[in-house]
Amino acid sequence: MPSAKAGRRLRDRLPVRLRxxxxxxxxxxxxxxxxxxFLGDARISPYVTSSSRVEADAITDDVQGTVDLYDxxxxxxxxLAYQQTDFDKMMKEFKxxxxxxxxxxxxxxxxxxxxxxxxxxxxxxxxxxxxGAKGMPGGGRDMPQGGQGAPAGGAPGGAAGKEAGxxxxxxxxxxxxxxxxxxxxxxxxxxxxxxxxxKGGMGGxxxxxxxxxxxxxxxxxxxxxxxxxxxxxxxxxxxxxxxGSNGQVPAxxxxxxxxxxxxxxxAERYAFTKLKVNNRPTAARLMVEAPDTDYADxxxxxxxxxYKARASGSFEYKGDDPSDYETSFKQLNKKGSQxxxxxxxxxxxxxxxxxxxxxxxxxxxxxxxSFAKYVASQNLLLNxxxxxxxxxxxxxxxxxxxxxxxxxxxxxxxxFSGDATTGPDDSVGMGGGMPGGAPGGAAxxxxxxxxxxxxxxAKGGMGGxGGxxxxxxKSKFLDSDAFDGVYQKAYRELYQKFYGSGTAAKNLKQIAxxxxxxxxxxxxFDTAVTxxxxxxxxxSAALAKNKKVTG
Numbered sequence: 001m002p003s004a005k006a007g008r009r010l011r012d013r014l015p016v017r018l019r020x021x022x023x024x025x026x027x028x029x030x031x032x033x034x035x036x037x038f039l040g041d042a043r044i045s046p047y048v049t050s051s052s053r054v055e056a057d058a059i060t061d062d063v064q065g066t067v068d069l070y071d072x073x074x075x076x077x078x079x080l081a082y083q084q085t086d087f088d089k090m091m092k093e094f095k096x097x098x099x100x101x102x103x104x105x106x107x108x109x110x111x112x113x114x115x116x117x118x119x120x121x122x123x124x125x126x127x128x129x130x131x132g133a134k135g136m137p138g139g140g141r142d143m144p145q146g147g148q149g150a151p152a153g154g155a156p157g158g159a160a161g162k163e164a165g166x167x168x169x170x171x172x173x174x175x176x177x178x179x180x181x182x183x184x185x186x187x188x189x190x191x192x193x194x195x196x197x198x199k200g201g202m203g204g205x206x207x208x209x210x211x212x213x214x215x216x217x218x219x220x221x222x223x224x225x226x227x228x229x230x231x232x233x234x235x236x237x238x239x240x241x242x243x244g245s246n247g248q249v250p251a252x253x254x255x256x257x258x259x260x261x262x263x264x265x266x267a268e269r270y271a272f273t274k275l276k277v278n279n280r281p282t283a284a285r286l287m288v289e290a291p292d293t294d295y296a297d298x299x300x301x302x303x304x305x306x307y308k309a310r311a312s313g314s315f316e317y318k319g320d321d322p323s324d325y326e327t328s329f330k331q332l333n334k335k336g337s338q339x340x341x342x343x344x345x346x347x348x349x350x351x352x353x354x355x356x357x358x359x360x361x362x363x364x365x366x367x368x369x370s371f372a373k374y375v376a377s378q379n380l381l382l383n384x385x386x387x388x389x390x391x392x393x394x395x396x397x398x399x400x401x402x403x404x405x406x407x408x409x410x411x412x413x414x415x416f417s418g419d420a421t422t423g424p425d426d427s428v429g430m431g432g433g434m435p436g437g438a439p440g441g442a443a444x445x446x447x448x449x450x451x452x453x454x455x456x457x458a459k460g461g462m463g464g465x466g467g468x469x470x471x472x473x474k475s476k477f478l479d480s481d482a483f484d485g486v487y488q489k490a491y492r493e494l495y496q497k498f499y500g501s502g503t504a505a506k507n508l509k510q511i512a513x514x515x516x517x518x519x520x521x522x523x524x525f526d527t528a529v530t531x532x533x534x535x536x537x538x539x540s541a542a543l544a545k546n547k548k549v550t551g
Contacts, residue, residue: 057230057293058230059230059231059232059235059237059294060229060230060231061228061230061231061232062231062232062233062234062235063112063114063231063232063233063234064234065109065110065112065233065234066110066111066112067110068234069109069110069233069234069236069239069269069271069287070269070270070271070287070289071271072270072271072272072510072514075274075517075518076109076110076271076272076273076274076287076518077108077109077110077111077273077274077275077276078107078108078109078110078241078273078274078275078276078285078287079107079108079109079275079276079277080105080106080107080119080215080220080222080275080276080277080278081105081106081108081277081278082103082104082105082106082119082278083103083104084278086103086104087103087212087215088212089103090103090120090121091130091212094121094127094130094131095130095131095132098131100120100121100122101120102118102119102120102223102226103118103119103120104116104117104118104226104227105117105118105119107222107224109233109239112233114224114231114233115228116226116227116228117222117223117224117226117227117228118222118223118226118227119220119221119222119223120220120221120223121218121219121220121221122219122220122221122240122241123219123243124311124391126208126210126219126243127210127218127219129208129209129210129211130210130211130212130218208243208244208248214280215277215278215280216245216275216276216277216280216281216282216283216285217245217246217283219240219241219242219243220240220241221238221239221240221241221290222238222239222240222241223237223238224236224237224238224239225237232294235294236289236290236294237292237293237294238290238292239287239288239289239290240287240288240289240290241273241275241285241286241287242285242286242287242288242413243413244285244286244413245275245283245284245285246283246284246519246520246522246524246525247520247522247523247524247525247527247528248524248525248528249272249284249285249286249515249518249520249525250286250413251508251511251512251515251525251528251529251532252412252413252415252416252417252532253270253286253288253412253413253415254270254272254286254511254514254515255415255416255504255507255508255511255532255536256381256383256412256413256415256416257269257270257288257412258270258507258511259377259381259497259498259503259504259507260377260381260409260412262497262503262507263373263377263494263497263498265370265373265374265377265408265409266298266299266397266408267409268288268289268290268291268295268410269288269289270286270287270288270289271286271287271514272284272285272286272287272514272515272517272518272520273285273286273287273518274518274519282519283519284515284518284519284520285518286515291306291308291332291395291410292332293332293333295332296332296333296334297333299397299408300397300399300400300401303399303400303401304397304398304399304400304406305331305333305334305338305342305397305398305400306331306332306333306395306396306397306398306408307329307330307331307332307340307343307395307396307397307398308329308330308332308395309328309329309387309392309393309394309395309396310327310328310329310330310392311391311392312327313327313328313329313392314328315328315347315350315351315471315472315473316328316347316351317344317347317348317351317352318344320344320348321344322339322340322341322343322344323339323340324344325340325343325344325347326340329343329396332395338398338400342398342403342405343396343398345365346365346366346396346405349361349365350365350472350473350476351472353476355476355479355480358476358480359480359481359482359483362477362483363404364404365404365405366404366405366406366407366473367399367402367404367405367406368483368486369486369490370406370407371406371407371473371477372477372483372486372487372489372490372491373490373494374387374406374407374408374409375474375477375478375487375490376424376487376490376491376494377409377494378409378428379422379424379426379428379491380491380494380495380498380499380539380543381412381415381416381498382415382416382417382418382419382420382422382428382535382539383409383412383414383415383428384414384417384418384428384429385411385414386409386474387407387409387471387473387474388470388471388474388475389414391411391414393409393410393411393412394407394408394409394410395407395408395409395410396408407473416532416535416536416539420535420538420539420542421538421539421542423542423543423546423548423549424487424488424491424546424548424549425478425548488548491548491549492549492550492551495543495549495550499536499539499540499543499544500540500544504536504539504540505533505536505537505540508529508532508533508536512525512529
């Protein structure tokens, strides 16, 4: 294993792009200073003059390796070596102000050595235990001031469906008002009382107690080209090491990714790996393809612009300047030739459209069939933290040919954490215990809650923690009778692919075996897999009895 490297000059620690192009960068800085001096506070809006689909930041050194990085049939290993002083400085800065800067490291992946990669902490509330607080599992985020499209002010009644009086924020059928989701009694949609609380955290979710003393357990983002311009590994410039290690390695996320991929929807590739950091013990981890520039260019054959929703952002209309939306969405590809204007137009229309206009014109802005599959999948996978969840875990893909958006999922390790009996018209609750564990997050009334709540939701705000958060697109879609047919069709087809065919149970067995080969061979992991198997079995049985699902 590579040893920690000797100290480098300050100049050598700068990204290679900056070292190679310091003169134009300096000239640009001087020019910008002059513009600020002469133009004062005048607004300068970006204007895109090209419709080019070519990505400027090309890969010039693609290291091929010996085995496919995400081949789940083989064993994988990753080693990271860095200077302890760099790590200590990084951790201090994160603890002081939440900064997540890269440090330089050497990477050995499946026996192939790559010098000078960048690594940084990845996550938000997942990392909160490093700053003296508890963190949720599965990439959950710091709870923002407002959810994207959640009822403004966190209306205590939650999201009501059509039968419960759409648009007025009334409680779902059989649901108690309130619902902060921390040890507070709630009733399921069918009226059976359950506890949403547990051992702390939201909905009693198991928490990761991360420590700087155990870097092999930290969530990492590995950036192959941070210090070596144009370099990639098998076409990948970023690799994500997901939260959870050894007995807590997220088999539920791997299962969700496998099912999403087999249904024909875009999903990140994954594999389990053994991770060793400096001289620390080896840990079993799940590595997942990061939604970066290259991932974005794979969508729609490279004919799409991909935007990633930011955890701290909103789906709020802020005016007609695309740059005002950069705090809510990150553009992943085609920078310089495309911008955020399509997202701005989508938000403006969705926020202002009446129910009638939404039903009539959605197909102008969104690929309705694709969106129906996305919404149905999140329900089937019991994913609380989707586009309407606290982490805002979704991507917007804008097809440059059709001029329509599709919604893509990512960050799935809060899946299988709600009530296994949740139906196609029920909201997914957060659940209790480890994802895939015993029910605890009862279905929180009906999905949707459009009308007044959805309109208010466009301004942000969180509607409690028991599965009643909203997103204006999802809420209005589910509340509109016009889309019942396409949603029910997608739900029935995906139910068959996920559960009716037995694929979920089969894939889980394979995934558990893969994780064990990577070192997650413990009683703790066996218990987690048993709980997840039970959730899959219970979910399959409950949906098989639902006439709306089976027809």
